[in-house]
Structure formats: C-alpha cells, structure tokens
Amino acid sequence: MHAHIQQRIQGIINNLDQLPSIPDVASKVLTMVNDPDVAFKAIADEISKDQAITTNILKLCNSAYFSKGKEISSIDRAIVTLGIKEVKDIVVVAATREILNKIIVGYDLARGELWKHGIAVAVLSKRIAVLKNQKAIADIAFTGGIIHDVGKTVLALFVQNTFREILDLAQSRQIQFSDAEKEIMGFDHQEIGEKILTKWKFPEVLKSIVRYHHEPQKAPAEYLPIVSIVHIANTLCLMAGVGIGADGLYHELSDAAIKTLGLTNREMEDLYGDMPRVLDQASGIL
Amino acid sequence: MGASSSPGILRTILGSCVGICVYDRMKKVGGMAHILLPNNPGDGNPEKYADSAIPLLISRLMKDGAKKEFLSAKLAGGASMFKFNASVTLGQIGERNIEESKKILEKNGIPVLEQDTGGSTGRVIDFFLEDGRMKVKAGGQEKLFYKV
Ligand SMILES: [Fe+2]
Ligand SMILES: [Fe+2]
Numbered sequence: 001m002h003a004h005i006q007q008r009i010q011g012i013i014n015n016l017d018q019l020p021s022i023p024d025v026a027s028k029v030l031t032m033v034n035d036p037d038v039a040f041k042a043i044a045d046e047i048s049k050d051q052a053i054t055t056n057i058l059k060l061c062n063s064a065y066f067s068k069g070k071e072i073s074s075i076d077r078a079i080v081t082l083g084i085k086e087v088k089d090i091v092v093v094a095a096t097r098e099i100l101n102k103i104i105v106g107y108d109l110a111r112g113e114l115w116k117h118g119i120a121v122a123v124l125s126k127r128i129a130v131l132k133n134q135k136a137i138a139d140i141a142f143t144g145g146i147i148h149d150v151g152k153t154v155l156a157l158f159v160q161n162t163f164r165e166i167l168d169l170a171q172s173r174q175i176q177f178s179d180a181e182k183e184i185m186g187f188d189h190q191e192i193g194e195k196i197l198t199k200w201k202f203p204e205v206l207k208s209i210v211r212y213h214h215e216p217q218k219a220p221a222e223y224l225p226i227v228s229i230v231h232i233a234n235t236l237c238l239m240a241g242v243g244i245g246a247d248g249l250y251h252e253l254s255d256a257a258i259k260t261l262g263l264t265n266r267e268m269e270d271l272y273g274d275m276p277r278v279l280d281q282a283s284g285i286l
Numbered sequence: 287m288g289a290s291s292s293p294g295i296l297r298t299i300l301g302s303c304v305g306i307c308v309y310d311r312m313k314k315v316g317g318m319a320h321i322l323l324p325n326n327p328g329d330g331n332p333e334k335y336a337d338s339a340i341p342l343l344i345s346r347l348m349k350d351g352a353k354k355e356f357l358s359a360k361l362a363g364g365a366s367m368f369k370f371n372a373s374v375t376l377g378q379i380g381e382r383n384i385e386e387s388k389k390i391l392e393k394n395g396i397p398v399l400e401q402d403t404g405g406s407t408g409r410v411i412d413f414f415l416e417d418g419r420m421k422v423k424a425g426g427q428e429k430l431f432y433k434v
Contacts, residue, residue: 108426163426176368235367239379240322241301244408246426249301253370253377265375272302272376273323276334 005158006186012154013187013195020153020196025050026095027201030143033088034203040084044075047091056094057087064284065123066090085139092143093119093285096150104152106159107245112286114149117243120275120282121145124233127278128271132261134225141229144209148230149243151193151210158185163246170250177250178214190214217256228257236268240275296413300363302380304336304387304403305411307360308343308396309418310352311434316415319343323379324386336386344394359391360413360420360431361401368406380404399433 012018028046032038048054054075061072061082072078078087101115109117122145129138159166162184170180181188193210205223212219212227213234219227235253238244258268296318298305309316319339326335333339347357364384370377384403391398402409402422412421418434 167425170368174369238408239302239367239376241299241303241363241408244299244301246408248408248425249365249406250368253367253374255371255374258371258374265373268374268376269323269379272379273330273334275322276331 001184001186002162003186005162005184009155009158009185009187009192013192016199019199020099020150022095022099022200023050023053025053026091029088029091030203030206031201033084040079041076043084043087044079047075047087053091053094056097057090060090060093060285061087065281066285089122089139089142092146096147099153100147100150102153104156104245106156106161106163107152107247109152109243109245113243113245114152116282116286117237118146118149119285120237120242120278121148121230121233123282123285124236124271124275124278125229128229128233128261128263129226131267131271132229132263134229134261137226137229140205141209141226141233144206144213144226144230145233147193147197147206148210148213148234149189149193150196151189151191154192154196155181155185155187155189159246167247167250176214176252177247180250188214214251216254216260224256224260228254228260231257232261232263232268232271236272236275237278239272240279242275242279294415296411296415298411300409300411301365302363302367302383304361304363304380304383305409305413306336306340306343306387306391307362307411307413307418307420308340308347308357309359309415309434310347310356311358311418312353312356313351314416314418315347315350315352316413316418317343317347318411318413321383321387324382336383337390340387340390341394344396354395357396358399358418358434359396360418360433361387361398361403362409362411362420362422364403365406365408366404400431402429402431 061078103111122142125141125145126138129141166180178188197207208223216227216231298320306319321336322334326338364380366380407424410423420431422429
C-alpha cells in the first residue's frame with residue numbers, strides 16, 4: 001500500500017470540488033421522478049430551464065435508439081411520447097457525456113472508449129432486465145450502466161503509476177483488479193464512483209450499482225438483482241472487447257449474479273453473441 | 287472484418303473474441319476476421335463465428351487475387367475472465383474460440399505462424415496490410431509479429 005497515494009485520494013474525496021461535476025438538472029430530475037407528488041409538467045419545466053442540455057436531450061429523443069418515429073421538439077412532448085422514465089435516462093446520458101467521454105489514461109482507454117463502454121453496458125443492462133422479468137427496473141439498470149465506471153475518471157491518474165504493481169498483485173494473489181486497486185492505493189474505482197454519486201446527490205440504488213458492480217454479492221439484498229444485471233452486462237461488454245482497458249478481464253464473473261437472475265448458459269452465450277447488435281444500438285446514442 | 291489491399295491498417299479490440307489475420311505473402315493482400323463465438327448455429331451472422339467467418343475471409347481474399355498456398359495466419363485474443371465458476375460455459379469461450387479458429391484454418395491448409403492468445407488481458411490489434419505484420423498492444427505494452 002502506498003500511504004501517500006491513499007492520502008492524496010483521501011484529499012480529493014474530502015474536498016468535493018475536486019470530484020467531477022455534472023449539471024444540477026440531473027439530480028433534480030432523478031429525485032423528482034421518484035416523487036409521486038411531482039407533476040410531469042414540473043419536471044419538464046425544470047429540464048427546460050437548462051437550454052444547453054435541453055437541446056442535447058431533444059437530439060437524443062430523436063435518435064435511432066430512443067425515437068418512436070414522431071419528431072419530438074419539446075420536453076413536454078418527449079415525456080408524453082417516450083414516458084418519464086425514458087426521458088430521465090436521456091437526461092442522465094446528456095448530463096454525463098462530458099465527464100465520461102474522454103481519455104482515461106491509467107486504464108489505457110482512448111478518447112470515447114469509456115463512454116462507449118458505459119452506453120453499451122446501459123443498453124445491454126436494459127435488455128437483460130427485460131429478458132429476466134425485471135422490466136420495472138430496466139430504466140434504472142440503464143442509468144446505472146452509463147455511470148458504473150465513473151470512478152475510473154478520478155482514479156486513472158493514480159493507476160497510471162501503479163498499474164504494474166496492481167496487476168502483479170492481482171496475479172500473485174489471484175484477486176480481481178479492483179481488489180488489487182484497493183490494496184495498492186487504499187481505494188478502488190467502485191468506492192470513488194460512490195463518492196462521486198454522493199456529491200451528485202444520486203439515489204441509493206445507483207450508488208449501490210456503482211459501488212458493487214464487481215462484487216454484486218456484497219450489495220444490499222434489495223439491490224442485488226439490479227446490481228447483478230449491470231455486473232453481467234459489464235462482464236459481457238468487456239469479454240466482447242468494448243471498453244476493455246489495461247485491466248483487461250482481470251475481473252470475476254460472479255456466480256451469485258448469474259444465480260440471482262436465473263441466467264442459463266444458453267442465455268449468457270446468446271447475450272454475448274448478440275453484442276454486435278447491442279453495439280449498433282449503442283452507436284445511436286454516442 | 288474485411289479484406290483489402292495495402293496500404294492500410296486493420297484495427298480491432300479483443301477480449302474473449304479472436305482476431306484472425308490472414309495474409310498472402312506474394313500478392314501482399316490480407317484481411318482480418320473478428321469472431322465472437324466458435325460455431326455458427328446455422329442462421330447466425332456468418333462474420334461472428336469462427337467456422338463461418340474464416341472460410342468467408344479466405345474466399346474474399348482469393349477473389350482479391352490471393353492464392354491459398356501463399357496464405358498464412360496470425361491469431362490474437364481469446365482471453366478469459368480471471369475468475370469464474372467452472373459450470374459457466376461462457377467462461378471457456380475464449381479458449382474454444384482459439385481452438386475452433388485453429389481447426390478451421392488447418393482444415394483449409396493455412397498455417398498459423400504466430401499467436402498472442404489466452405490469459406485475461408485485453409488486446410488492441412493492428413494488422414498492417416503492406417507487409418502482413420501484426421502489432422498487439424496489451425496491458426500497456428506492444429509486441430510485433432512479423433512472420434508471413
Ligand atoms: Fe468497473
Ligand atoms: Fe465497466
């Protein structure tokens with residue numbers, strides 16, 4: 001363990017200013033959507049206050065992935081046509097693109113790779129949720145998929161100098177990469193991600209997805225299914241090479257996640273084999 | 287995947303998938319297949335499976351003027367998750383992809399001259415069509431494979 005690195009990371013966490021920011025509208029919308037007393041009109045007004053993000057949101061509403069055919073030209077129409085859950089997902093896509101769509105040096109991800117990875121994991125998570133009768137949480141799985149690796153954006157700087165040590169430790173001790181991150185730097189990218197979501201005032205379920213996506217068996221019982229969905233989607237995307245970085249496949253495929261969702265070998269292979277189509281769909285959002 | 291003549295570089299990123307770089311050393315034409323799974327169930331997209339993608343690549347190269355006797359192959363990819371339960375068949379998919387790719391190449395009389403496969407590492411492959419060399423970037427390090 002490098003005490004000075006741990007201290008520097010602790011310093012970043014303590015000083016919220018040093019963690020990445022996203023437009024306020026994202027957390028407001030996430031909270032409002034969960035409140036049955038808030039009218040759709042109020043949510044639409046809240047979004048429309050932010051002109052820049054509204055433009056991006058409307059573009060996404062009319063993209064191949066989200067569009068229902070009819071041209072959408074206002075947030076009100078978007079909520080009526082696509083539904084509030086879909087619009088909430090689109091708000092998160094628009095709000096997080098800037099911080100995720102960049103080079104992630106220490107993990108050796110070229111510009112756009114982490115963004116593409118998050119979107120692919122989001123699309124696949126939604127698909128798994130629908131396949132395994134979890135349609136009610138498909139939208140949350142999508143949101144969680146986008147941001148699950150957000151901690152990498154902060155930790156990358158430190159991984160750059162310790163990568164060899166982390167990998168050597170993972171190999172010699174037969175532990176997964178995120179566990180080795182924690183041993184060497186005092187923190188792993190899941191924990192940093194959770195801190196970032198706390199700063200953003202995101203709900204507990206999303207924090208759990210980010211915090212446990214490499215160890216779903218440790219998630220609170222109520223969130224086990226949704227964390228398992230994102231865990232499986234992440235695994236399949238990495239196996240297909242989508243957003244695979246220097247940490248490669250030095251991760252664990254959780255048996256608990258497979259059992260929780262009741263995924264058969266056949267279903268796992270079919271989902272993996274369908275990755276080219278997932279990527280096609282994801283490219284409509286990039 | 288695709289077959290094209292030099293100059294040009296074909297790039298792909300691999301996890302458990304296998305990249306099969308085939309090159310004609312005389313004609314200097316080459317192409318790459320990027321397969322996800324070993325066997326086509328019959329109605330699948332032929333480019334995704336070793337047993338259909340490799341014959342397809344070979345016939346495309348021959349259309350481009352390649353001769354079978356001058357073709358050779360290099361393989362990369364086929365990594366596995368670091369840890370998984372042995373009963374999960376997808377866990378062995380990397381190994382099965384490598385095995386099937388070699389089998390199909392052998393069936394077609396194409397020798398595998400070099401390979402960088404297995405383990406748990408991700409790989410970025412560049413296949414240079416001017417001379418058939420393959421560059422593999424894995425875990426921050428680069429390796430070059432020249433044999434054609
Ligand atoms: Fe991760
Ligand atoms: Fe990931």
